[in-house]
Amino acid sequence: MVIETWKNSGIATKFPTYRNSSLVTVHSWQTGKQQDDEAEGLWRIKDSIYDFTSFIDKHPGGPFWIRETKGMDITEAFEAHHLTTAPEKMIAKYKVRDAAKPRIYTLTLHEDGFYKTLKERVREQLKTIDKTPKRKSDLIHLGILLSTYLFAVASAKYDSLLALILAGVALCWTVIVSHNYFHRRDNWQMYAFNLGMMNVCSWRISHAISHHIYPNSYMDLELSMFEPLLCWVPNPHIKSKALRYVSWVTEPFAYAIAFFLQLGTRIFYSLRHANIMYWHDLLPLTIPLVMYYGSFGSATLLFCVRQWLAMTSIASFAFCVIGLNAAHHDPEIYHEGDATREDRDWGLFQVDTIIDRGDLKWSQFLVLTHFGDHILHHLFPTLDHGLLPALYPVLYETLDQFKSKLRECNHIEHIIGQHKQLLRTEPNPRAPGSGK
Incomplete structure (x- = not known):
């Protein structure tokens, strides 16, 4: 098992769960990330938890991106996919609380x-x-x-x-x-x-x-x-x-x-x-x-x-x-x-x-x-x-x-x-x- 030889030298403080799956797929990656990311079942950006459920079908980029990332820390993805400052201001109304635990990244x-x-x-x-x-x-x-x-x-x-x-x-x-x-x-x-x-x-x-x-x-x-x-x-x-x-x-x-x-x-x-x-x-x-x-x-x-x-x-x-x-x-x-x-x-x-x-x-x-x-x-x-x-x-x-x-x-x-x-x-x- 890879986890036995892994040391925290990379981008995360936790070994990714999905890499212990018997069959590595997109779905196992998503499931593992949802378990690892300390997003509390919702969406995490930096140290805040957001509930974008009502925004899924309103997302200008299409519902896929929001729907498929539920339960994940999307901090870097959010930054990379939004060039303007408007999205950062807009998401404030969807914040539900501060995250209970630190980011693993x-x-x-x-x-x-x-x-x-x-x-x-x-x-x-x-x-x-x-x-x-x-x-x-x-x-x-x-x-x-x-x-x-x-x-x-x-x-x-x-x-x-x-x-x-x-x-x-x-x-x-x-x-x-x-x-x-x-x-x-x-x-x-x-x-x-x-x-x-x-x-x-x-x-x-x-x-x-x-x-x-x-x-x-x-x-x-x-x-x-x-x-x-x-x-x-x-x-x-x-x-x-x-x-x-x-x-x-x-x-x-x-x-x-x-x-x-x-x-x-x-x-x-x-x-x-x-x-x-x-x-x-x-x-x-x-x-x-x-x-x-x-x-x-x-x-x-x-x-x-x-x-x-x-x-x-x-x-x-x-x-x-x-x-x-x-x-x-x-x-x-x-x-x-x-x-x-x-x-x-x-x-x-x-x-x-x-x-x-x-x-x-x-x-x-x-x-x-x-x-x-x-x-x-x-x-x-x-x-x-x-x-x-x-x-x-x-x-x-x-x-x-x-x-x-x-x-x-x-x-x-x-x-x-x-x-x-x-x-x-x-x-x-x-x-x-x-x-x-």
Whole structure:
């Protein structure tokens, strides 16, 4: 059991309950967080307890965010998802009492700290920047989405391997670009994420509420969901070095089945425990149906299903090659168990868990399809990726002020670093920002 070897060296004073679950899922993560967070069955922000029950259906971002976080401490998520000061003033009427116990999280959001200082500067910067890149993001998303169906039909109609590969890549990019939309209020673009057999509702929890808020910690569901196939936590008790070398061999297989495994886990959990399936889980079936009818009888339905499964496997492999080597895994990046900096500011914690892809910044298309501008996206997830480049001046200014820096490398360096991290079993004794 991991808890036996865990020490309070990370972001929380309590080992997360969900990591002792026999089946780690979004639902087990939520249930565990509700048990751990000292939110008293309601919603906790800092040291106050709120009852947002009557506000669920009034929430401008949609009811999902409020409904699915009941019983949790949402302090960091609330800050990251609201750029203006209006929400903080509005929630005062929903406060019911002060919290009975201290927060279990060690991260801070002081008014004069890094994140709040940067956030104020970003608010001012957004008043003057060009907003047209948002429209370009929408066009890129639509173009890749249509390309997915067109290449899929071509692969069925002409039995073309090239079209099949292009369809798989387009499907991968569709899923990644759709991620640009599910951090914000409900919109139609976010549902294109489901074409990869994953689900936007599940990923709003595992990615937006878990990974984005607590990256590379035990509270990061995206860290634990790949175990035991892939383990990036530098703890020999979780996975020995010998088994970590095996990860290099099993890694391509894990990449190719990742999409299928996500769907399979959710179906299994829905049948054996609580239903976590939605109507939009059926959206992936539109691909083989369009292939079948679009081929005008030149391909059988069985052949179209086979092509669809093949292109989904290609997309799954490409998604993992891009996503798992995008920003978060390198021996120089903070992972659970490593020494932490003295300043526990949440924004600086985000900086410590990321090395950006410096080779993408010249292209909005590449940024959207390869998880680019990653630090700014983590700090301000509701902003369209097209707006992020304009925020670099204030980011650099604030990093300099707080004696931190933006780290960058290219994709090949990330891939090499990620494989080194898979082998690392000893925690880094030197805290980020502490110098050589």
